[in-house]
Amino acid sequence: MMKDLQKAILFMLFSTLAFAIMNGVVKYLSDFSAFQLVFFRSIGSLIITMIYLNFKKISILGNKRWLLIARGVFGSISLLLFFLSLKYLPVGTAVTLRYLSPIFAAVFAVIWLKERIKPIQWLFFLIAFSGVFILKGYDENISLIGIGLVLLSALGMGLVFVVISKIGKQDHPMVIINYFMAIGVIIGGLLSINNWIQPVGVEWLLLASLGIVGFIGQLFMTRSFQIASTSLVAPLKYLEVIFTVLIGATWFMEIYTIWSVLGIALVIIGLVLNILYKSKRSL
Template sequence: MRKAIIFMIISALSFSVLNILVKDLRHFNVYQIVFFRSIITLCFTIPLLVRNKINLLGNKRSLLLARGTIGFIAMTLFFTSLQYLKTGTAVSIRYISPIFAAIFAVFLLREKIKWNQWIYFAIAFLGVLILKGFDTDVSTIGFLIVLASAVLTGLVFILIRKIGASDHPLVIINYFMGISAIISGMFTLFYWETPTSLEWLTFISLGVFGYFGQYYMTKAFQTSEINKSAPLKYIEVVFTMLAGVFWLDEKYTIIGLIGAGIVVTGVVLNTIFVSRK
């Protein structure tokens, strides 16, 4: 369990740094940011697939293509929302995606939602309503964009469930990053802005921190029981808020902190409940 905690903390820190770096590059077009986030991660995944002799094309290719395409749109929307919202606020709202995944599962996988979960969902949505309704710092455009990202991320979870164990996790990530690199690369041709030497380092770091965040999250889930390690993932919200305050000089209102806290509480309770089933 100690290893799982360390792995999850490393993962949360990595994703938090990724979020802050994206926010720091907000004066660049979002497609250029997505392109570097994807292409650098591919530099890790492709060699690993080749070295382990894993089929790059995978088995459930139509589902892999759908997961990659929808994942690309969700990531692009999330990165776009960071141009309008504080990083901690955007991450908090994005984390209601498991709720949308559960709702999609009812219609697409014929699963049932327990009454306990509806209570946890209501708690999380109450936090969202507080953020949007009472925190005057929350932009309506940014809120709608990150909400759309959360909905699509929920659909991504369903697609990954449908893929199941038919394909290696690296193949799923590789499709996601490959499709994102191709589509964003085409748009980047029209919006390219040459980075400075320090900005080049920041762009490269996007893919590095994104990969390690994903890698150590997987290691945490492999090392311990899901119900013990999964709730730790949400410390990313805390790390991101702290990084935003000290790195980007972001300021959060008391209402904003309460709303984010309620969102995370509802989602964590649902995660624990589902993991123990």
């Protein structure tokens, strides 16, 4: 049991580090359009998922096709908005605010899945959103446009969570990811036609790494949840924020004021408390 937990923690560390690196690379490549970044992020992972599905002889069409398409569309739009927000926000702040998606997912679940939100959870959500108000109200370096974009991205991710919940176990996880990546390639590719910037030199390598590193992050995160309980490993997901803030501070010389740190901390605290509460109730 302890060995499995140690392995799960290690997998989650690898996952959050991989996603943080991907966030840093996207920030570094901000001269490219968000459409082009979505295209390269998606096509790299699509190649890997297609190879896997073909090797395992799993149908790429899936069963819940309309839901799979919806997951891909919502996910691609959310990713696009997130990449756009990185042009306006410090990378650590953008990542933190995108993690508000479980709150939107909870609200959508009430509407479509008839789930209930306990009063204590609303308190946790209030704590998280108070962090957003502190970030915008007291940190003059935070762009209102950037906050708007990343909150819309979080809302899109909330829709993704609800759609995945509706799909349930009726489709293989790799099929769900494959739809996401395929639609990301289509949306990103079509929208980048008139915004295409020809990569040169190491830029090709960095763009190609987006899909590979992103897939590695997804893979290790999935493996972590498979071998340990959600209550133990889910809070570790927020290490991505810490890793990304460190990348932003050292690589891009971003400055995080005391208000920024407080706002980020409140968002994480509110969301982690909600995870722990939900996990406790499910025991």
